[in-house]
Amino acid sequence: MEDPQREISQVVKMLTTAVKPDIQQQALERFFVSNAGFNHPLCAVQPGPESRKRILAIYQWYRNLSPHITLEVDSVVYDAEKYKMYLDITQQFHLFISPFKPSPAH
Numbered sequence: 001m002e003d004p005q006r007e008i009s010q011v012v013k014m015l016t017t018a019v020k021p022d023i024q025q026q027a028l029e030r031f032f033v034s035n036a037g038f039n040h041p042l043c044a045v046q047p048g049p050e051s052r053k054r055i056l057a058i059y060q061w062y063r064n065l066s067p068h069i070t071l072e073v074d075s076v077v078y079d080a081e082k083y084k085m086y087l088d089i090t091q092q093f094h095l096f097i098s099p100f101k102p103s104p105a106h
Contacts (some may be wrong), residue, residue: 001031008085010072015059015090017069024063028056066093 001007005081006048014027029052038055060093062068071091094102 005076005078005084008076012073012087016071018063021060024059025056028052029075065095067096068094
């Protein structure tokens with residue numbers, strides 16, 4: 001990435017709103033190193049050998065839970081020294097089995 005802070009919104013959308021798992025895999029292979037880490041309030045993957053595959057599994061599971069996600073990246077903070085990025089995202093996540101309509105969530 002030439003400008004991670006500017007480009008990350010498109011990467012996140014490729015990972016979360018993709019209509020096919022191949023798109024997610026291509027995005028992960030292009031933008032994540034093979035030993036990437038992932039931290040989320042609900043799950044985490046420690047950096048290590050082949051950790052990118054575990055991250056892909058999380059995104060594909062997420063896509064299966066809610067096949068029609070929409071989202072907006074509201075803000076991005078990039079710590080270049082630690083190679084970490086922090087995102088504030090508003091999304092419409094709807095469990096495929098839920099009878100309720102989706103509502104925005106952070």
